[in-house]
Amino acid sequence: MKKRLFAIMLCVALTSGCVYAESAVSTESTESTESNSDADSTESAVDIDSTVRTESVESTEGIEGDESAENAESTGSMQAEKEDGRETIGIISAMDTELKLLLENAQIDHVDHIGNRDYYVGELCGVPVVLLRLGIGKVNAASGTATLLDRYDVSEVVFTGVAGAVSDETEVLDIVVATDLLQHDYGVISNDGFVWTGAQLETDAVYLCDEELVEMAWESAVEVLGEDHVFTGTVVSGDQFVSSEAYVKKLQDDFDAMACEMEGAAVAIVCSEYGVPFVVIRSMSDKADGKAVKTYENFMDTAADHSSNIVMNMLQHMHDEGAETEGN
Numbered sequence: 001m002k003k004r005l006f007a008i009m010l011c012v013a014l015t016s017g018c019v020y021a022e023s024a025v026s027t028e029s030t031e032s033t034e035s036n037s038d039a040d041s042t043e044s045a046v047d048i049d050s051t052v053r054t055e056s057v058e059s060t061e062g063i064e065g066d067e068s069a070e071n072a073e074s075t076g077s078m079q080a081e082k083e084d085g086r087e088t089i090g091i092i093s094a095m096d097t098e099l100k101l102l103l104e105n106a107q108i109d110h111v112d113h114i115g116n117r118d119y120y121v122g123e124l125c126g127v128p129v130v131l132l133r134l135g136i137g138k139v140n141a142a143s144g145t146a147t148l149l150d151r152y153d154v155s156e157v158v159f160t161g162v163a164g165a166v167s168d169e170t171e172v173l174d175i176v177v178a179t180d181l182l183q184h185d186y187g188v189i190s191n192d193g194f195v196w197t198g199a200q201l202e203t204d205a206v207y208l209c210d211e212e213l214v215e216m217a218w219e220s221a222v223e224v225l226g227e228d229h230v231f232t233g234t235v236v237s238g239d240q241f242v243s244s245e246a247y248v249k250k251l252q253d254d255f256d257a258m259a260c261e262m263e264g265a266a267v268a269i270v271c272s273e274y275g276v277p278f279v280v281i282r283s284m285s286d287k288a289d290g291k292a293v294k295t296y297e298n299f300m301d302t303a304a305d306h307s308s309n310i311v312m313n314m315l316q317h318m319h320d321e322g323a324e325t326e327g328n
């Protein structure tokens with residue numbers, strides 16, 4: 001059984017104030033003493049008022065990180081700020097645990113409550129961002145992403161989160177950067193059982209991530225975790241938590257999938273509708289097999305943080321490149 005330990009990595013970007021740390025990580029996928037009680041994190045931050053409210057961060061609960069509050073100032077604006085002409089990036093996840101590290105490191109200007117979601121408008125690693133937790137599943141993913149793209153001037157979308165490893169190559173805590181996404185559970189129930197069609201009428205079956213963003217995500221993932229742990233390929237989405245060897249085999253055979261999750265394809269469809277380039281970064285929390293529920297509970301926090309660190313690395317590069325261009 002392979003086990004690798006990575007040295008403590010501390011990235012401090014003095015120019016932008018983006019500070020993120022990665023502690024020693026074990027890639028062994030079988031056991032962990034950590035347990036996670038935050039598995040049902042979708043219920044938080046629900047606001048039954050469906051109108052839009054904008055709050056400064058001083059009055060908003062749930063934002064961690066002192067800097068966020070100190071730097072807070074309500075603008076009342078629905079638009080993400082564009083500072084120095086820099087583009088705003090939409091950073092989205094499904095669950096609180098997947099957004100936690102990013103919120104801790106971000107300087108949040110204000111929070112808009114729209115529907116039952118919070119849209120955190122601010123800056124991360126020197127880059128203007130809107131951070132959003134969608135909730136679990138394709139309906140939540142489509143709804144939140146549509147609002148994000150409709151209300152904010154977002155030039156690119158990066159999804160960060162955890163997933164089940166499908167390919168035999170990928171282990172728990174490896175990274176899969178999606179090149180393309182599809183809905184594995186979309187089709188027809190016939191007398192012969194389920195027949196996959198992928199889509200009907202106006203939508204395509206397969207959605208491609210932006211090549212440049214895929215490359216950037218891959219490079220950042222390699223910087224953070226090492227090349228042995230980073231893969232690219234097809235990510236499949238469905239409204240089921242997959243915990244079945246037989247179904248994993250089916251996802252391998254039918255789609256040559258690298259990973260399975262519950263939101264990516266929906267995000268991809270909405271981004272494509274709006275013509276916004278996107279990439280989906282997934283860190284493996286489990287192997288989608290019979291032991292997946294337990295493995296997921298043990299590894300999802302660590303996996304989520306890995307993905308967040310990759311996003312911050314990407315943003316840092318975007319910031320540095322932007323600064324270089326301005327300097328020339």
Ligand code: SAH
Binds near residue numbers: 164285296
């Ligand atoms: N335990 C939670 C549900 C988590 S669903 C609850 O009870 O509320 C799992 C989340 O992680 C989804 O957002 C999905 O995108 C991702 N995920 C991780 N492993 C997965 C797997 N094996 N199958 C499907 N989605 C998975």
